[in-house]
Structure formats: C-alpha cells, structure tokens
Amino acid sequence: MRLSIFVAVFAAAACAGAPPASPLPRALPSLEAIDAGVATPRVAEVDAVLALQSAAAASPRAEEIVRSLTTEVGARIAGGPKDAAAIAWAKRTLENVGLKVHTEAVKVPHWERGDESVEIIGGGAQKLHAIGLGGTVGTGGKPIEGDVVEVPSLAALSALDAAKVRGKIVFVNAPMRRTRDGAGYAEGVGVRFEAPERAGEKGAVAAVIRSVGTDRAMPHTGSTRRKAKVPGVALSGESADALHDLLATQKHARIKLALGARWLLPADSANVVGDLIGRERPDEIVLMGAHLDSWDVGQGALDDGAGCAIVIEAARLIAAAGRPPKRTVRVVLFAAEEPGIAGGDAYAALHAPEVGKYVVAMEADSGTSKAYGVRFLGGPSADASWDALAARLAPLGIARLDSRASGGGDFQELVTRGVPVVDLRQDEALYFDVHHTENDTMDHIDPAGLRQVAAAYATAAWMLAETDADLGRAPVIKEK
Amino acid sequence: MRLSIFVAVFAAAACAGAPPASPLPRALPSLEAIDAGVATPRVAEVDAVLALQSAAAASPRAEEIVRSLTTEVGARIAGGPKDAAAIAWAKRTLENVGLKVHTEAVKVPHWERGDESVEIIGGGAQKLHAIGLGGTVGTGGKPIEGDVVEVPSLAALSALDAAKVRGKIVFVNAPMRRTRDGAGYAEGVGVRFEAPERAGEKGAVAAVIRSVGTDRAMPHTGSTRRKAKVPGVALSGESADALHDLLATQKHARIKLALGARWLLPADSANVVGDLIGRERPDEIVLMGAHLDSWDVGQGALDDGAGCAIVIEAARLIAAAGRPPKRTVRVVLFAAEEPGIAGGDAYAALHAPEVGKYVVAMEADSGTSKAYGVRFLGGPSADASWDALAARLAPLGIARLDSRASGGGDFQELVTRGVPVVDLRQDEALYFDVHHTENDTMDHIDPAGLRQVAAAYATAAWMLAETDADLGRAPVIKEK
Numbered sequence: 009m010r011l012s013i014f015v016a017v018f019a020a021a022a023c024a025g026a027p028p029a030s031p032l033p034r035a036l037p038s039l040e041a042i043d044a045g046v047a048t049p050r051v052a053e054v055d056a057v058l059a060l061q062s063a064a065a066a067s068p069r070a071e072e073i074v075r076s077l078t079t080e081v082g083a084r085i086a087g088g089p090k091d092a093a094a095i096a097w098a099k100r101t102l103e104n105v106g107l108k109v110h111t112e113a114v115k116v117p118h119w120e121r122g123d124e125s126v127e128i129i130g131g132g133a134q135k136l137h138a139i140g141l142g143g144t145v146g147t148g149g150k151p152i153e154g155d156v157v158e159v160p161s162l163a164a165l166s167a168l169d170a171a172k173v174r175g176k177i178v179f180v181n182a183p184m185r186r187t188r189d190g191a192g193y194a195e196g197v198g199v200r201f202e203a204p205e206r207a208g209e210k211g212a213v214a215a216v217i218r219s220v221g222t223d224r225a226m227p228h229t230g231s232t233r234r235k236a237k238v239p240g241v242a243l244s245g246e247s248a249d250a251l252h253d254l255l256a257t258q259k260h261a262r263i264k265l266a267l268g269a270r271w272l273l274p275a276d277s278a279n280v281v282g283d284l285i286g287r288e289r290p291d292e293i294v295l296m297g298a299h300l301d302s303w304d305v306g307q308g309a310l311d312d313g314a315g316c317a318i319v320i321e322a323a324r325l326i327a328a329a330g331r332p333p334k335r336t337v338r339v340v341l342f343a344a345e346e347p348g349i350a351g352g353d354a355y356a357a358l359h360a361p362e363v364g365k366y367v368v369a370m371e372a373d374s375g376t377s378k379a380y381g382v383r384f385l386g387g388p389s390a391d392a393s394w395d396a397l398a399a400r401l402a403p404l405g406i407a408r409l410d411s412r413a414s415g416g417g418d419f420q421e422l423v424t425r426g427v428p429v430v431d432l433r434q435d436e437a438l439y440f441d442v443h444h445t446e447n448d449t450m451d452h453i454d455p456a457g458l459r460q461v462a463a464a465y466a467t468a469a470w471m472l473a474e475t476d477a478d479l480g481r482a483p484v485i486k487e488k
Numbered sequence: 489m490r491l492s493i494f495v496a497v498f499a500a501a502a503c504a505g506a507p508p509a510s511p512l513p514r515a516l517p518s519l520e521a522i523d524a525g526v527a528t529p530r531v532a533e534v535d536a537v538l539a540l541q542s543a544a545a546a547s548p549r550a551e552e553i554v555r556s557l558t559t560e561v562g563a564r565i566a567g568g569p570k571d572a573a574a575i576a577w578a579k580r581t582l583e584n585v586g587l588k589v590h591t592e593a594v595k596v597p598h599w600e601r602g603d604e605s606v607e608i609i610g611g612g613a614q615k616l617h618a619i620g621l622g623g624t625v626g627t628g629g630k631p632i633e634g635d636v637v638e639v640p641s642l643a644a645l646s647a648l649d650a651a652k653v654r655g656k657i658v659f660v661n662a663p664m665r666r667t668r669d670g671a672g673y674a675e676g677v678g679v680r681f682e683a684p685e686r687a688g689e690k691g692a693v694a695a696v697i698r699s700v701g702t703d704r705a706m707p708h709t710g711s712t713r714r715k716a717k718v719p720g721v722a723l724s725g726e727s728a729d730a731l732h733d734l735l736a737t738q739k740h741a742r743i744k745l746a747l748g749a750r751w752l753l754p755a756d757s758a759n760v761v762g763d764l765i766g767r768e769r770p771d772e773i774v775l776m777g778a779h780l781d782s783w784d785v786g787q788g789a790l791d792d793g794a795g796c797a798i799v800i801e802a803a804r805l806i807a808a809a810g811r812p813p814k815r816t817v818r819v820v821l822f823a824a825e826e827p828g829i830a831g832g833d834a835y836a837a838l839h840a841p842e843v844g845k846y847v848v849a850m851e852a853d854s855g856t857s858k859a860y861g862v863r864f865l866g867g868p869s870a871d872a873s874w875d876a877l878a879a880r881l882a883p884l885g886i887a888r889l890d891s892r893a894s895g896g897g898d899f900q901e902l903v904t905r906g907v908p909v910v911d912l913r914q915d916e917a918l919y920f921d922v923h924h925t926e927n928d929t930m931d932h933i934d935p936a937g938l939r940q941v942a943a944a945y946a947t948a949a950w951m952l953a954e955t956d957a958d959l960g961r962a963p964v965i966k967e968k
Contacts, residue, residue: 082613133562225705253931451733
C-alpha cells in the first residue's frame, strides 16, 4: 500500500522538474515550497502528510503521554480524589505541546465504590472474583443474600415468571464475543447496563452478570443504569463458570454480597480544551476528543489515557510542523465520560450557538491497537474530502469502510446537531481483555499501535483543517 | 500399547483351553476362577486389572467425590472454620465406599489471613492483584510502606548490599516455567518460601514476589517460611509486569500493603484413615494418601480434593471387586499438609513402631490431568513387582520413567524410614494455572483425567496388595 503513494509522489515531483523524492523520513519543506510557488498544492499535501506520518512513526511521545498520565495521576474516576490532578495534568500537557488552553466547568456524577465482597455461601462456598458495576447502588451497610437464578440473556430474564425471581439473585451469564470491530461489546453491554434494573423490576434482590469482557481472568466494571432498583456486580469469566458449574450440578447456589457503593452530590470538574488557532479560518474547528476520566480500577491506561495521548500527539505533530493549518485544530479532553457522557453533553450545550462552525469531530477511545479502517459521516459536499483523506490513510494500512461513522460517545450530541464525524476504527480484538479492569495498566500499551493511530489522527485533522472544503452537515440518523 | 496386553491375555487363555477373551468391558470372574483352578494366576491378574481399569473408565465417582467435597465443604484451611466439616466429610465418604474408618488426632498450625490490600502509591498508583503468602506475618494493624527494589531471583537478592535494601520492599520477579513434570514449580517455589525471610535479613520491611504460577491472571498463595522476619505477598503475573514496567520506566515505585494475617494457637484436627482389611496379611499395609486440607481460597478442588477423590475411588474400585486383596489397602486423608506436612509427620511418628509393615506408599497431589509416567523406589527385591506393575499401567498410557520415586509431601518421613514409594506422575502443565488461587474450583476438573488416574492408583494398589512379594526397603537418599 505504501508503495503507491511513493510512486505518486515521485511522478508528481518528476513532472515539476524536482529530483525524485527519497522515501523516509522527510523534512517539511513543502508548505514553504507551495508559498514560494515551487511545488503544486497536490505535491505539497502529499509531502506534508508523509512528513506528519514519518514524524509520528519516529515519535515516542504518545507512549510518553500515556505513561505520564498513568504514573503521575493514575486512575481518575469522575468527581474522585484524582479528578483535579487529572485536569491539572491535562492543562500542562496541552500547553507543553504548544496549544492555547482553557477549561470549561462541568458538574459531574460522583459515585464511590467502597468495599465490596461477593461469595457463594453454603454448598460450593467460595469467594467470587467480582466488581461492582459503575454507579450501582450499595447494599445499605449490610450484606444481601439470595438463591441464584441463572439466565443466559436479558431476554431470558424478561421471560422469567416474577414469582421465580422474587427475593432471588439473578445471574445473567452471557459471554461476550471477541471481535475486531467491537461488535461483541455492542451486543454485550446491554446486559451490564440493564440487568440490575430489569432484575429489580422482577423482584430480585440483586443482579450478578458475567463480565462484559473477553478474558476469563478479571471482573470488568462499567456503568449500569443510574438509580437501578437493585445492586449489580460483574463476575470474572472464571467465577461465572464456577457459579454456572455449581448450578448445573447441584441445582442450587446461594450468594452473599456486600457493596459499600454510594452516590454523592455532583462534583466540580472540567473539560480541558487546547487550540492550535487556524491561520486563515480560526473560528472553524476541527475537533479531536478523548475522555480524561477513567474508572477507579487499574490506571485508565487504555481507557482512555491512550485516546488522550493519541489526540494530544496528533495536535503536537501538526503544531510541530511549524505552520498552523487554515482552520483551528482543537483538542478536548472530556470530563466524566464513563458515568454517562457528562463532559461531552456539557460541551455540546455550551457550544450549541456556534455548532455550525464545527467542521468535523473525531474521538479516540478504543485502546492502543492499530487502526484498520476509517468511515465517515457528513454532507454530500464532503465526498471529495473523504476520498482525499482515505487515500492518505491507506499507506498506514487503514482501509475505507462502507459503514457510516457514528462518532464517539462524547460527540453524540454534536452529531445529532449535524457535526460531521470521522471514525478511525482501531482493532479491538484484545481491548476488552483489560477494559474496565485492574489490568488496564501501562504494560498493556501497544507502542507501535499508538504511533500509527496518532499518525492517522494527525493526517485526518491536518487535511480537514488545511482544506477550504465544506464538509456539510451530518444527516440525522434515525436508529431503529 | 493396549494391544499387547490383549495378545497376552488371548495367548494365556488359549493355552488354558478357554475361549478367546473379549476385549472390553470385562466382568470379574477371574478371582473366583483362580480359586476354582480354572485360570492361571497370570491370567487372573491380567483379568482383574483390566476389570478394575474398565470399571474406573466407566465410573463418575471420582468426579462426584471432588464435587461433594467442594460443594459440601469448600475451602478448608488447617485449623480453620471448615476443618471439622472436612473431617466429618472424609469419615462418611470413606465409610460409604466400604472402608473401616478411624481418625487420629493431630495438632495443626493455625494461621488466619485477615483482610489484605496491596497497592502502588504515588507515581503509577494502582491496586495490585495480590495475596498474602500462607503463614506470612501481618503488618501489625497498620499499613507498611516502602520504595521497591526489584531483583530477578533469590540469588540476586542475596547479592544486594543491605544498605540498598534497608527500609525498602523487595520485589522478587522470577517467572515460573510451564512444564509437564512440575520442574518449573520445584525451581520456583524457593522464592515463595524464602523471600520474606531473606528480605528481612537484609533489612527490608516486606517482600513481594511474582506468584509461583503459570497463568498471568491470578495471585497464588502457598506457604512461606514460618516466623519469617517480614510480611510476604505474591502478585499476579499481570500486576508483577505492571510493577516491573513502572520500575523500568520511572525508576521508582512505592508500595503500601496492609495484611491482617495472624498466627493463632495450634488447633485440633485429625488424619482420617480408611482400611480395606487384607484377607491374608492384614497387618501389611499398602498406603494411598492425599491431603484433606486446602488453602483458604477457591475450593481446594484440584489441591487436593482431586487427590482425595483419586485415592478414595481407587480404594472403592478395589473394594467393589468383591474380594479384598491379601494385604490391607489403607487410605489416609492427611491434615494440614499445606502449612507444613503436620498430618504426614504426625502419622509417621505415630506409626513408627510398625513402619516395617508398610509395603508401599503412594500420594495423589497433582491435580486432575492424566498420569503420563510412573517411577519407583524400593529395595532390590521389588524389581519384579515394579516390572509387573509397569506392564499393567502401560495400557493407560503411563510409561515407566528412569528417575527414582521421591514420594509425596506427606510421606517424606515414611520414605526416610525406608518405606518404598510409587510416584504416578500426572501432567502438571496446566495445574499451576490455578494452584493455590481463587480459581482452584470445580470447573477446572478434568473428568477424563481423574478416571485415568484413579484407574492407575487402583491398579497399583491392587497389584501390590495382592502380591506376596517383598518390596524391600527404600534406600536412604542423600540429597545434595
């Protein structure tokens, strides 16, 4: 794939009478060259993109940024003890890469885990490797006990006679599929979000789910419906299998769980915004986002330290090229994505008046593996820009996908208001082994993946900020 | 391998004028046949062994026995709240399979884990997936903190300048090899046993080790030296890697740990003994052992519920054949192996006067995977018996190994007093994924493996109890 670009560069350069371009790495003469009239815009664009991609491939900065966040701050649940330290880190890091920084206050949900214990008691007694779902209610200072009713899905739970559930603990044992494109997570996450509420509606005293994750080792947290009727916890695959085995053979299992979880008053936090002001159209914004908060386990290295690092490094690469693009490249590190997109929604509300000036938005929130595909959503006028961008991403091994972009979690409000989005789709086959677990730590970073993804975001942001093209408005998608 | 036996049976039967034997399964006419003089002893032996092995292959009992122990009792640390329940289970289970049962009181070490927490604080803050080593001292009601000094081995710890260790927490990061024959465990277990004592000698405030296990997911407990100078904990491979990564990149890590562990007064427990009294030489004992206690995590399903089930099922198969062998087949379920072979040592001390009457001892304590080899240790007079036994184990896929048998943990005292031993070597490649972890649960049982191993113990015990041969005395092995 890479070869075709070099051939194109070579051919264009040869036509202009210049010597053949040497492949890698390339310096950055081309923007000045086009100003001086010695290169065509087409050659300048190709040269600039190659220079960004070469610089990204040689840069350890994305990895260093994740490392800095995980070691200097660590896990940083919204509203928790590290929230302010995370904001301070974001401000200085964005400033250090050459962006103009401000913060925007956000009130964020504030939930605290407290102590947790989950065990099988009586026949087959064992501790279970479990974690409370994010935002679960607690057990009120004392343990809850109940016999276990196992179902393989939410649908099966809905079909249960309430008389069989009353006073029991529902166990939803639905394994998640390992997929490259995250489809397994999309299928599975409903169990986590809904099980405690649905179980409570049937009269259960608690819900236990098999973790929405692809490993067998660790329990995975993640948000469940707020104010769900009963407490909810996730088991590791191992513990889910042990419980299933017990029920299959002994026909009976009883669980005791104690959760110290509690909801506190909303806390003060902030979105952190860094701008590389456009040289010609400063009010038009090419937006890259990631979320600064994490869950309270592990270090939030992949979720979403990696995304923060990717968009910061992409902006740094563009800033380091020496001349800002025409439009403003903005990085926003959002508050409180995990407990319900509080930062993203606040950002959309605050900036609603100028939403027409948002050219495109791109979120990074998929770990550190390489991007394999790109997809777009914009107006009809965007097609030529998408074509050009797809051609520049191809040498990174990123294919254009047929499906429409949907935008990241933090951009849902902007998308519904018509802001075009680009989705760089990273390989998520391994991501859900550590996602929302104690193992979301620095040693699971894929440094080569980080560099490639940063190169892709830099490419996309630079091209869409440097063009004068109107990308139109995203159509309103009616999800079935 | 199986074919040669059938050829031998056929040939012997043909010589005796009987019709050719049909292969499998076989009923058990042969013991009566030999009494009636219609079969040669050789044919009877082969027939009896084949019948035992066929019965074992068709029997779900070994699995049921582990299931019964794990579900009715569960984890059963020596001296702990389930110790008495485990003894009661052992008595009724041994009686149920037709053995004459008695108990022998043993004072056992009594250690309690209490609450535990281990975390990196400051730079790179994260909780570590850790477990206190069995028998560790606690931290005295308050947390201990220290900067971390990493070493790759005990030897490297010994080589450290004490000035560099004083006040620090030593981290011994030695990965364990995955091997079929348990060599990786033998190499690795010294770290667990010695690290807290050695670190304390150097002035460290605590020792942290990479778990002696082959998975990356779980922390593994297991005994450390009693009265070691400082607390010791084991990290999961994941957490060990995360700590190593932090130290490699940030050159600094600080750990806080709090262990509620404490030693209590020795507790009352018992070895549980079940006999199938020999029909001709009742005072001569063929001994099969396993340990009834477990650690306090998981269910003690593989360690050593499986071993208990194997030796009980082997005795049951022999008892069910209808006529006891010449010698007594004894099953002993030992107390308190994990915290230091208390039951095995007490048994050897109590029975020292009649040690000359112990024909052979065999322990089962290696999980549920199939046996691949057998090895022997006895006097020169035992060679013909070993040859005959090896020939009968071969059809089960069990090869004779060149190395000498060493006997299980509970039989070390008996071996030093000259009791011959047979080691049935099970495949341990997967065993140390769950050994001494919360995942040592029923769902990790290999039912086919259990049946094969029970068949092997039944074969060995029956043959050595039915023969009149003197197996001699085990030579005193001087370990270097």
